[in-house]
Amino acid sequence: MTFLPRTRHNGPWLHAGSAEGEARMIVHEHTVEAEVDPAVVWERWTQVEHWPVDDPDVQRAKLNGPVAQGAIGWVRPTNGPRIPFRIAQVDRVRGRFVVEAKLILCALRLEHEMDRVDADADGQVDVHDGHRRITHRVVLEGPLARLYDRLTGARQGRGLPTVMGNIIAIARV
Secondary structure, three states: OEEOOOOOOOOOEEEEOOOOOOEEEEEEEEEEEEEEOHHHHHHHHHOHHHHHHHOOOEEEEEEOOOOOOOOEEEEEEOOOOOEEEEEEEEEOOOOEEEEEEEEOOEEEEEEEEEEEOOEOOOOOEOOOOOEEEEEEEEEEEOOOHHHHHHHHHHHHHHHHHHHHHHHHHHHEO
16 A cells, blocks of 8 residues: 555645635645546445445444435434445446535535556556546535534544545455
């Protein structure tokens, strides 16, 4: 497992959005390069029964129907109430899966991306089919983004390396 320079653990990116300079968008991101079976990674993201296994902060999750854009479900964090969510994007070809939850005056997005790594920084072509760059992002956006970051976002951000490590351990080729 190789950690990239843009991996963030300690602090979120803050994007100013109001005249008062309050953060209206906070982003926690973790990116890893690893040799994985992309089908297994995709399954871990899209099949909600895997979420409690991969993420220690998720107690239970349920999707009401098949995995598709617009599908709805709910997730129960280990320390919190049940939160309804909607699948905002499912693009297996581009390796992108996005789930959104509407909170009071804040939107929470969980963004997942998987790209094939064809060349390293020196321009050397990677001949391994399973070499992927995998990114998991927690985005809080809205007037209460800072509050929700204190309540849950920062903890989710700190947990991203664990979640990614659990998925990669299962998907490693």
